[in-house]
Amino acid sequence: MKKLILTTAALALTAGFAAADTVRMGTEGAYAPWNFVNDAGEIDGFERELGDELCKRADLTCEWVKNDWDSIIPNLVSGNYDTIIAGMSITAERDEVIDFTQAYTPPDPSAYVAMSADVDVEGGVIAAQATTIQAAFIAEKGWTLVEFATPDETVAAVKNGEADAVLADKSFLDTVAGTDGLVMLERMEQIGGGVGMGVRESDQELKAKFDAAIQSMKDDGTLNALIAKWEVASQW
The missing domain is CATH 3.40.190.10 (Periplasmic binding protein-like II)
Known part of the structure; x- marks a missing residue:
């Protein structure tokens, strides 16, 4: 779904995911119904509910980090958080700097x-x-x-x-x-190639965990139910 890449210049992959660490989930918090800040000041929306369920299925401890859109890719690369889950469309340009899980929604018009x-x-x-x-x-x-x-x-x-x-x-x-x-x-x-989670190129273990969790939600129908609940895209 939305959002193209910033600059790719000189972004080094210095931070890696350790299995025992808390996984920090970076999101914008300003794009309802995908992600937004509710009246209690907490991250809410489709991707909050999705992310929490993915972390549960992947047996990971996760916390949420709010970050402005224009620096969301550089701050992933620099290690301020471990994933991007922010309505980010998978594009070839972004894939030159970060990696993506499989898409968790089809392309949104x-x-x-x-x-x-x-x-x-x-x-x-x-x-x-x-x-x-x-x-x-x-x-x-x-x-x-x-x-x-x-x-x-x-x-x-x-x-x-x-x-x-x-x-x-x-x-x-x-x-x-x-x-x-x-x-x-x-x-x-009709632009974009579906929405996925962004991870650092070096974090293939983390990517694999989330890929498996996303696939399990597709297989048992819970992902389609969540998409329908929040009306974010067409179903799989």
């Missing part, structure tokens, strides 16, 4: 939200979160792109007239469409 249903997205100004697959898509098309650090800022840009529409994961835009005059356009884009 990207959608547009605007203040009017007749917006010309190809000729207008489109907002997207920086370093996302949506921002890359707009840039590759040669359309006019404005980037923001957070998903909420992209929506605000449409409301205040700074952008004509925002392009983001449909599951995120479902949470704002219909509010404050925002409407979802009929046009959708």
Whole structure:
């Protein structure tokens, strides 16, 4: 699902996973329903519930770490946490710097939200979160792109007239469409290659543990049930 890579330059793999250590789960906490901070100040959402279940199945002790999106890959590589579980689409560019588990959701459609249903997205100004697959898509098309650090800022840009529409994961835009005059356009884009957990290239043991846990949830139907509960993507 969402989000492209930052720079790949000079990021060294210095920190490794030790089986006896607590696994730190890095997430953005700002992309409902995938991940967000609830009223109690705790990480919540589809990926919180999924991550806790994966840790249980992998017999791992896990704790959650909130990190801004624009530094989420560098801070994984530098050892601030051990995984990324943050609605991150698996892309070839990201895979040059980190490794991914198998996908835990199929690709989520990207959608547009605007203040009017007749917006010309190809000729207008489109907002997207920086370093996302949506921002890359707009840039590759040669359309006019404005980037923001957070998903909420992209929506605000449409409301205040700074952008004509925002392009983001449909599951995120479902949470704002219909509010404050925002409407979802009929046009959708199919970009990205499914969402997986990011790990350091050196942490193949950890990757294998989570791969097995994800597969077990696919096999017994609990992953599809969780996807349906949070309405984040199509089911397997």
